[in-house]
Amino acid sequence: MTNSQVALLRGINVGGARKFPVARQRELMRDLGYENVTVYIQSGNIVFADPGTPPEETARAIEARIAADLGFAVPVVVRTGDELAAVVAANPYPEAAAEPRTLHVVFLSAAPSDTSGLDALDAAGYAPDEFRLVGREIYLRCPDGIGRSELATRIGRARLGVTATARNWNTVTKLLALADA
Incomplete structure:
Protein backbone atom coordinates (compact mmCIF):
# COMPACT_ATOMS: atom_id res chain seq x y z
CA MET A 1 0.00 0.00 0.00
CA THR A 2 1.37 3.37 -1.01
CA ASN A 3 0.61 6.80 0.32
CA SER A 4 1.26 8.62 -2.93
CA GLN A 5 -0.63 10.09 -5.81
CA VAL A 6 0.70 10.33 -9.35
CA ALA A 7 -0.27 13.22 -11.63
CA LEU A 8 0.00 12.57 -15.36
CA LEU A 9 0.02 15.83 -17.31
CA ARG A 10 -1.00 15.67 -20.94
CA GLY A 11 0.81 17.37 -23.78
CA ILE A 12 3.47 19.48 -22.07
CA ASN A 13 7.00 20.09 -23.38
CA VAL A 14 6.17 18.51 -26.72
CA GLY A 15 7.80 20.02 -29.80
CA GLY A 16 8.68 23.22 -27.97
CA ALA A 17 5.04 24.00 -27.16
CA ARG A 18 3.35 24.36 -23.78
CA LYS A 19 6.65 24.59 -21.94
CA PHE A 20 6.53 23.62 -18.31
CA PRO A 21 10.05 23.00 -16.96
CA VAL A 22 10.64 20.31 -14.34
CA ALA A 23 11.72 22.85 -11.69
CA ARG A 24 8.50 24.81 -12.27
CA GLN A 25 6.42 21.61 -12.03
CA ARG A 26 7.98 20.91 -8.61
CA GLU A 27 7.45 24.51 -7.49
CA LEU A 28 3.80 24.57 -8.58
CA MET A 29 3.06 21.34 -6.72
CA ARG A 30 4.74 22.63 -3.57
CA ASP A 31 2.82 25.92 -3.90
CA LEU A 32 -0.38 23.84 -3.91
CA GLY A 33 0.73 22.32 -0.61
CA TYR A 34 1.77 18.90 -1.88
CA GLU A 35 4.74 17.26 -0.15
CA ASN A 36 7.48 14.83 -1.15
CA VAL A 37 7.22 15.96 -4.78
CA THR A 38 9.24 14.04 -7.38
CA VAL A 39 9.08 14.83 -11.08
CA TYR A 40 10.05 12.00 -13.39
CA ILE A 41 11.28 13.19 -16.79
CA GLN A 42 10.01 16.42 -18.29
CA SER A 43 6.86 15.06 -19.92
CA GLY A 44 4.63 15.58 -16.90
CA ASN A 45 4.90 12.72 -14.43
CA ILE A 46 4.68 13.92 -10.84
CA VAL A 47 4.66 11.71 -7.75
CA PHE A 48 3.76 13.26 -4.41
CA ALA A 49 2.44 12.41 -0.95
CA ASP A 50 -1.25 11.56 -1.05
CA PRO A 51 -3.06 14.67 0.16
CA GLY A 52 -6.10 12.63 1.19
CA THR A 53 -8.30 14.10 -1.52
CA PRO A 54 -9.93 12.03 -4.25
CA PRO A 55 -7.68 11.84 -7.33
CA GLU A 56 -10.29 13.63 -9.49
CA GLU A 57 -10.30 16.57 -7.07
CA THR A 58 -6.51 16.63 -7.03
CA ALA A 59 -6.48 16.67 -10.85
CA ARG A 60 -8.89 19.64 -10.95
CA ALA A 61 -6.76 21.59 -8.46
CA ILE A 62 -3.60 21.01 -10.48
CA GLU A 63 -5.32 21.90 -13.77
CA ALA A 64 -6.69 25.14 -12.30
CA ARG A 65 -3.32 26.18 -10.90
CA ILE A 66 -1.49 25.45 -14.16
CA ALA A 67 -4.05 27.49 -16.12
CA ALA A 68 -3.80 30.38 -13.65
CA ASP A 69 0.00 30.37 -13.45
CA LEU A 70 0.99 29.42 -17.01
CA GLY A 71 -1.96 30.70 -19.01
CA PHE A 72 -2.74 27.49 -20.87
CA ALA A 73 -4.84 24.43 -20.17
CA VAL A 74 -3.16 21.14 -19.31
CA PRO A 75 -5.41 18.12 -18.81
CA VAL A 76 -4.35 16.08 -15.77
CA VAL A 77 -5.14 12.48 -14.83
CA VAL A 78 -4.33 11.40 -11.27
CA ARG A 79 -4.00 7.91 -9.83
CA THR A 80 -3.20 6.85 -6.28
CA GLY A 81 -0.17 4.67 -5.81
CA ASP A 82 -2.47 1.73 -5.12
CA GLU A 83 -4.41 2.39 -8.32
Whole structure:
Protein backbone atom coordinates (compact mmCIF):
# COMPACT_ATOMS: atom_id res chain seq x y z
CA MET A 1 0.00 0.00 0.00
CA THR A 2 1.37 3.37 -1.01
CA ASN A 3 0.61 6.80 0.32
CA SER A 4 1.26 8.62 -2.93
CA GLN A 5 -0.63 10.09 -5.81
CA VAL A 6 0.70 10.33 -9.35
CA ALA A 7 -0.27 13.22 -11.63
CA LEU A 8 0.00 12.57 -15.36
CA LEU A 9 0.02 15.83 -17.31
CA ARG A 10 -1.00 15.67 -20.94
CA GLY A 11 0.81 17.37 -23.78
CA ILE A 12 3.47 19.48 -22.07
CA ASN A 13 7.00 20.09 -23.38
CA VAL A 14 6.17 18.51 -26.72
CA GLY A 15 7.80 20.02 -29.80
CA GLY A 16 8.68 23.22 -27.97
CA ALA A 17 5.04 24.00 -27.16
CA ARG A 18 3.35 24.36 -23.78
CA LYS A 19 6.65 24.59 -21.94
CA PHE A 20 6.53 23.62 -18.31
CA PRO A 21 10.05 23.00 -16.96
CA VAL A 22 10.64 20.31 -14.34
CA ALA A 23 11.72 22.85 -11.69
CA ARG A 24 8.50 24.81 -12.27
CA GLN A 25 6.42 21.61 -12.03
CA ARG A 26 7.98 20.91 -8.61
CA GLU A 27 7.45 24.51 -7.49
CA LEU A 28 3.80 24.57 -8.58
CA MET A 29 3.06 21.34 -6.72
CA ARG A 30 4.74 22.63 -3.57
CA ASP A 31 2.82 25.92 -3.90
CA LEU A 32 -0.38 23.84 -3.91
CA GLY A 33 0.73 22.32 -0.61
CA TYR A 34 1.77 18.90 -1.88
CA GLU A 35 4.74 17.26 -0.15
CA ASN A 36 7.48 14.83 -1.15
CA VAL A 37 7.22 15.96 -4.78
CA THR A 38 9.24 14.04 -7.38
CA VAL A 39 9.08 14.83 -11.08
CA TYR A 40 10.05 12.00 -13.39
CA ILE A 41 11.28 13.19 -16.79
CA GLN A 42 10.01 16.42 -18.29
CA SER A 43 6.86 15.06 -19.92
CA GLY A 44 4.63 15.58 -16.90
CA ASN A 45 4.90 12.72 -14.43
CA ILE A 46 4.68 13.92 -10.84
CA VAL A 47 4.66 11.71 -7.75
CA PHE A 48 3.76 13.26 -4.41
CA ALA A 49 2.44 12.41 -0.95
CA ASP A 50 -1.25 11.56 -1.05
CA PRO A 51 -3.06 14.67 0.16
CA GLY A 52 -6.10 12.63 1.19
CA THR A 53 -8.30 14.10 -1.52
CA PRO A 54 -9.93 12.03 -4.25
CA PRO A 55 -7.68 11.84 -7.33
CA GLU A 56 -10.29 13.63 -9.49
CA GLU A 57 -10.30 16.57 -7.07
CA THR A 58 -6.51 16.63 -7.03
CA ALA A 59 -6.48 16.67 -10.85
CA ARG A 60 -8.89 19.64 -10.95
CA ALA A 61 -6.76 21.59 -8.46
CA ILE A 62 -3.60 21.01 -10.48
CA GLU A 63 -5.32 21.90 -13.77
CA ALA A 64 -6.69 25.14 -12.30
CA ARG A 65 -3.32 26.18 -10.90
CA ILE A 66 -1.49 25.45 -14.16
CA ALA A 67 -4.05 27.49 -16.12
CA ALA A 68 -3.80 30.38 -13.65
CA ASP A 69 0.00 30.37 -13.45
CA LEU A 70 0.99 29.42 -17.01
CA GLY A 71 -1.96 30.70 -19.01
CA PHE A 72 -2.74 27.49 -20.87
CA ALA A 73 -4.84 24.43 -20.17
CA VAL A 74 -3.16 21.14 -19.31
CA PRO A 75 -5.41 18.12 -18.81
CA VAL A 76 -4.35 16.08 -15.77
CA VAL A 77 -5.14 12.48 -14.83
CA VAL A 78 -4.33 11.40 -11.27
CA ARG A 79 -4.00 7.91 -9.83
CA THR A 80 -3.20 6.85 -6.28
CA GLY A 81 -0.17 4.67 -5.81
CA ASP A 82 -2.47 1.73 -5.12
CA GLU A 83 -4.41 2.39 -8.32
CA LEU A 84 -1.15 2.50 -10.27
CA ALA A 85 -0.10 -0.81 -8.68
CA ALA A 86 -3.42 -2.27 -9.82
CA VAL A 87 -2.76 -1.01 -13.38
CA VAL A 88 0.57 -2.83 -13.43
CA ALA A 89 -0.97 -5.99 -11.96
CA ALA A 90 -3.82 -5.96 -14.51
CA ASN A 91 -1.50 -5.87 -17.54
CA PRO A 92 -3.18 -8.18 -20.07
CA TYR A 93 0.09 -8.52 -22.02
CA PRO A 94 2.60 -9.73 -19.41
CA GLU A 95 4.90 -11.10 -22.13
CA ALA A 96 5.30 -7.53 -23.45
CA ALA A 97 6.82 -6.40 -20.14
CA ALA A 98 10.06 -8.07 -21.26
CA GLU A 99 10.11 -5.55 -24.14
CA PRO A 100 8.69 -2.49 -22.39
CA ARG A 101 9.07 -0.21 -25.42
CA THR A 102 6.27 -2.19 -27.07
CA LEU A 103 3.71 -1.66 -24.29
CA HIS A 104 1.83 1.54 -23.46
CA VAL A 105 -0.95 2.44 -21.09
CA VAL A 106 -3.48 5.11 -21.98
CA PHE A 107 -4.76 6.51 -18.69
CA LEU A 108 -8.33 7.78 -18.82
CA SER A 109 -9.85 10.28 -16.41
CA ALA A 110 -12.87 7.98 -16.06
CA ALA A 111 -14.18 4.78 -17.56
CA PRO A 112 -15.72 5.83 -20.86
CA SER A 113 -19.49 5.54 -20.99
CA ASP A 114 -19.35 5.34 -24.79
CA THR A 115 -16.85 2.83 -26.12
CA SER A 116 -18.30 2.69 -29.64
CA GLY A 117 -15.15 4.31 -31.07
CA LEU A 118 -13.06 1.46 -29.70
CA ASP A 119 -15.68 -1.20 -30.39
CA ALA A 120 -15.72 -0.20 -34.06
CA LEU A 121 -12.02 -0.98 -34.46
CA ASP A 122 -11.35 -4.27 -36.23
CA ALA A 123 -8.42 -5.18 -34.02
CA ALA A 124 -7.45 -8.14 -36.21
CA GLY A 125 -6.87 -5.71 -39.07
CA TYR A 126 -4.09 -4.03 -37.08
CA ALA A 127 -2.18 -7.17 -36.06
CA PRO A 128 0.34 -7.63 -34.58
CA ASP A 129 -0.73 -4.51 -32.66
CA GLU A 130 -3.46 -5.08 -30.12
CA PHE A 131 -5.29 -3.29 -27.33
CA ARG A 132 -7.55 -3.95 -24.42
CA LEU A 133 -9.71 -1.57 -22.41
CA VAL A 134 -9.63 -2.48 -18.72
CA GLY A 135 -11.64 -0.07 -16.58
CA ARG A 136 -9.99 3.34 -16.89
CA GLU A 137 -6.97 2.18 -18.86
CA ILE A 138 -6.29 1.11 -22.41
CA TYR A 139 -3.35 -1.24 -22.72
CA LEU A 140 -1.76 -0.92 -26.14
CA ARG A 141 0.81 -3.43 -27.39
CA CYS A 142 2.74 -2.39 -30.52
CA PRO A 143 5.54 -4.91 -31.24
CA ASP A 144 6.90 -2.80 -34.12
CA GLY A 145 6.78 0.46 -32.15
CA ILE A 146 4.07 2.96 -31.42
CA GLY A 147 5.38 5.52 -33.90
CA ARG A 148 4.29 3.44 -36.89
CA SER A 149 1.17 2.00 -35.33
CA GLU A 150 -2.06 2.75 -37.18
CA LEU A 151 -3.94 1.20 -34.25
CA ALA A 152 -2.37 3.70 -31.84
CA THR A 153 -3.44 6.51 -34.16
CA ARG A 154 -7.01 5.18 -34.32
CA ILE A 155 -7.22 4.79 -30.55
CA GLY A 156 -5.94 8.34 -30.17
CA ARG A 157 -8.74 9.57 -32.41
CA ALA A 158 -11.50 7.55 -30.73
CA ARG A 159 -13.98 9.90 -29.10
CA LEU A 160 -14.29 8.51 -25.60
CA GLY A 161 -15.53 11.66 -23.87
CA VAL A 162 -12.78 11.55 -21.23
CA THR A 163 -9.27 12.93 -20.82
CA ALA A 164 -6.61 10.49 -22.01
CA THR A 165 -2.84 10.51 -21.68
CA ALA A 166 -0.43 7.70 -22.57
CA ARG A 167 2.76 6.46 -20.95
CA ASN A 168 5.13 3.70 -22.00
CA TRP A 169 5.60 0.70 -19.74
CA ASN A 170 9.05 1.85 -18.56
CA THR A 171 7.50 5.09 -17.32
CA VAL A 172 4.55 3.31 -15.72
CA THR A 173 6.76 0.93 -13.74
CA LYS A 174 9.20 3.71 -12.78
CA LEU A 175 6.31 5.81 -11.48
CA LEU A 176 5.09 2.87 -9.44
CA ALA A 177 8.58 2.42 -7.95
CA LEU A 178 8.65 6.12 -7.05
CA ALA A 179 5.17 5.91 -5.53
CA ASP A 180 6.28 2.94 -3.44
CA ALA A 181 9.48 4.66 -2.26
